Amino acid sequence: MNQTSTFAQTPALMPLICIDRIEETADAATFAFRTHDAKPVDYKPGQFVIFQVDVADEQLHRAYSLSSTPSRPEHVAITIKRVPGGRVSNHLLDHLKPGHMLRAMPPAGEFNLIDRPSTGKLVLLSAGSGITPCISIARWLLDTTPQADIQFVYSARSPADVIMAAELARLHDAHDNFKLIRIVDQDPVEGDIQGPLDAALFERLIPDLQGRTIFTCGPAGYMQAIESFASARDFDMKYFHKESFVPATANAASADDAISYELQAPQFGKSARIDSSQSLLQVLESAALPVIGACRAGVCGSCKCRVVSGEVSSRSTATLSEADIAAGYVLACSTQARSDLVIEI
Ligand SMILES: Cc1cc2nc3c(=O)[nH]c(=O)nc-3n(C[C@H](O)[C@H](O)[C@H](O)COP(=O)(O)OP(=O)(O)OC[C@H]3O[C@@H](n4cnc5c(N)ncnc54)[C@H](O)[C@@H]3O)c2cc1C
Ligand code: FES
Known part of the structure; x- marks a missing residue:
């Protein structure tokens, strides 16, 4: 990882200087960045950036969704969850700290609130690190659209695995139009719902599904389940949007x-x-x-x-x-x- 002082500009890549690091859980942290010339980054809520990271002698590229909101342009943030054995996630979580610089490609991605068909009523469903584009969308809507109606459904293994727990609770307390539903598989604390999220629980939690827009991000099985729960309720799938973080490994031929x-x-x-x-x-x-x-x-x-x-x-x-x-x-x-x-x- 380069220190700011040793940076030599690479064309088409934007240097981002890490200005803050927040530990979210035992295996996830949020990193805030500013641009080297303090100009705001132009992005849409839900988009990602691709970082170029040197690990050992290899130059690797990985996408990370921006968890910040374009409505607060003074910084951008990403939240990284450790993938067991993963080269870049472990490298960044082990080494990245304020003062370090990373190179990033300009923000991109179609999973965003601006380009996807959307109604003013949203249900944002995420699990694990999939919270990142969803929190960006929620933060942006809360800043820009007072009449928005947001149901934020987040699933984690246990309360200790809830990423951005304090921020979610703060948004829930501060905004009447942001309803937090935390689902945990084990050791629920007050206010948590015991998972897993099945069709009956989905129906109970979101009885007014019709007319909402679904954005979902999480493991493939989780998103498949949400998709099937929604289509079983005759949901208009034009308003169903999902993003996968996991490399496509399913091959047509073995x-x-x-x-x-x-x-x-x-x-x-x-x-x-x-x-x-x-x-x-x-x-x-x-x-x-x-x-x-x-x-x-x-x-x-x-x-x-x-x-x-x-x-x-x-x-x-x-x-x-x-x-x-x-x-x-x-x-x-x-x-x-x-x-x-x-x-x-
Ligand atoms: C559009 C997009 C946005 C993303 N946003 C985020 C984000 O906000 N936060 C975040 O933490 N990650 C995010 N990711 C995932 C991230 O890009 C990396 O894939 C992840 O950090 C693992 O990289 P690695 O180098 O550590 O693992 P690798 O060395 O690439 O892989 C190690 C092993 O883990 C598997 N694997 C890779 N990625 C995942 C994963 N996400 N879950 C489970 N297994 C995996 C690989 O198939 C491989 O077997 C995003 C991915 C995409 C495509
Ligand atoms: S590596 Fe991202 S589309 Fe192929």
Whole structure:
């Protein structure tokens, strides 16, 4: 991690200086940053930034949602939860402190209150580190829209695992239009609801679901459950929005029945074997080709590349326009080969 004094500006990356660190739980902390020239960061509530982090001798990229609100532009904040064995989350939680500088790409992401269809009544459902975009959306609405109606449903293993516990309680006490519902799986304290969140509990907690907008972020199984509870109640899914933090690992073909193809990158004079269970990103990285895989989940767009010839299967085209898709662009993290390929980065 660089100290501010040793920073040399990298084009297209914005230097962010850490100005505060707050321990949230035993395995999560919030970090506040300011820009090096104190100019505000332009972002929408719910968006993320991609940090470039040097770990050992490797340059890694990871996405972190901004938990701060654009309505308070004096700083931006992220909240990181430790992933067991994870390279960047452990590195940042172990080393990042005020005075350090990180480089970040400009904020991005479609999971935000401005671009997604939304009603003034929200239900924000999150679990674990998934609280970050939801709290940003809530904070922004509370600052800008007095008539907003927010149900904030947060799930954690136990009260000790509740991220931003004090801030959630403060918002609940300070705003009549912010209702906090804390669900814990074990050791509930006064005011907590014993989880897990099932269809009956969901219905009991949010009887007035119709007319609300759902934003949800958490583990895949959690969001799948919310989606199925909502659709079972004939919810208008145009107002259902979810964000995944976890790399897409579910492969269409298992490693056992994978078929091997050739991938060529003539631009760099390189070719490599790719099997149908691998993502393009895995193979491009192994071949040391210059691709950035920041989210590995098909949401950030950093791994966009073009299939010049060949057949592929893609799980996500989230950040691609229709023109991009027509021109052969894919997200390498979410795309697998179905024939020999020629690609361009
Ligand atoms: C749009 C977006 C926003 C994000 N916002 C946040 C945020 O606000 N706060 C936050 O803490 N994280 C957030 N993440 C996750 C973050 O980008 C990293 O994936 C996470 O910190 C793990 O990185 P790592 O280098 O420590 O783990 P890695 O070394 O990349 O992975 C180690 C192992 O953990 C698995 N893994 C990776 N990420 C996760 C995860 N999130 N949960 C469970 N298993 C995982 C990997 O598949 C791998 O097996 C976000 C991700 C995306 C795509
Ligand atoms: S790495 Fe983010 S979309 Fe592929």
